[in-house]
Amino acid sequence: MTALTQGPLLGFDTETTGVNPFRDRIVTAALVGRGPHGTEQRTWLINPGVEIPEQAAAIHGISTAHARANGMDPKQALAEISAELTAAFSRDVPVVAFNATFDLTIIEAELERHRLPTIGERLGRPLSPVIDPLVLDRALDRYRRGKRKLVDLCQVYGVEDAGNLHTADVDVAATLDVLAAQAHRHPELLTQDLDQLHQWQAGQHRAWAQNFNSWRASTGFEGPGASLHWPLGREDDDAPAVPMASHDRSVA
Template sequence: MDDTGWTGGPLLGFDTETTGVDVHTDRIVTAAVVVRTPRTTEVLTWMIDPGVEIPAEAAAIHGVSTEHARAHGRPPREALEEIAAVLARHAREGVPVVAYNAAFDLTLLDAELARHGLPTLPDRLGRPVAPVLDPLVIDRWQDRFRRGKRRLGDLCELYGITGEGDLHSADVDVLATLDVLEAQVLRFPDLRAVALDALHLAQRDAHQAWAENFNAWRALQGLPGPGASTAWPVEPRAAG
């Protein structure tokens, strides 16, 4: 990545694998934090015993069964404190958090921290988590009219990114996410000239516009369910 502007500084990648897709009630099973500079990559990983059964459908995706998590996983309160401390330490220094579909991982992490009586990331920072770089939001914003799906694997294929290991392992996903961001900066070079705070706000607005359009389309189709949240990079805390 060209080491001018924000692209020359460190990036803080984050990803989780979980018991399900409800950011307010599901639990983290594995997590990875990757600190990448133009010259170094530091990978930290955690496996957690979430204290609940891991559904077979979730285990089939990330490969961690209830039995395996109980045998090899860390106590959740202990591991969550470590994860949050690492993220907060770098975020205080202004290092951007990079996460694919950031609203999922950051919202889920805050819910988990609150569940275990620990300060959330905003509590630790004394402010909302920012700046955040989300390659999914950037893809929808910068390549709005491209057809096809926009999962992490789809963008890896689009940009010709290959790496060691299979996706749906938290550390592999973080490294792939950082590689996708690098490829996006090469394809959309104007991004590197945007200040991080402005880029954060632009993504927030782009996500809101996408969600509103998506929900309007769902309504026209008569599809049930709540649709997409307009909030980014963190969804509001669930009532109760």
């Protein structure tokens, strides 16, 4: 499989008003396409139509006033973003996202909120193929100690000059660089076709989430744990327990 090393790949990231993908809104989004012919990038600043909490604005740098003055209408932006993602999935181009469950779930929820066709509805099938460097790292280096935020994986995999993480376009570039480094370090990834890799990640995520939730229960933590579902969460499932910043949306 050459997709992990040569592309084409479509990286995706969002910055949002909060950490609940079913209730919160997208503030910025970025798509970065990489392939044999180079790199293309698109970014969106969106007026989410609600107040951006100070905690979220402190991380991604977008205030309510700035989004209202400069942001796109959400319906237009969501239509453009979803069209790009749908086109990639339709051509079996892998969509690469760090903690993909959050970003793919929130855009599907936003599309429903604005009464636009979801990506799944457009495809007529589940969203795939998806590649999630966080899921890969948990599976391939299960016993490594320490955090697994995007900034941590950049250090682990030798990705330098990640730039100003917490902005969607920089996060996407760093995520794609981490994936390339993972493929180099773990060449066994290259032996799976995209469908196999997608299904393998779903199983690995479920196993990790079950173990994580068992640990939470054994230590007395209350509240929702990690969703068992990947790459889309389910509203009737336990919501992912995630920190605020998009590239920090990992629970362990």
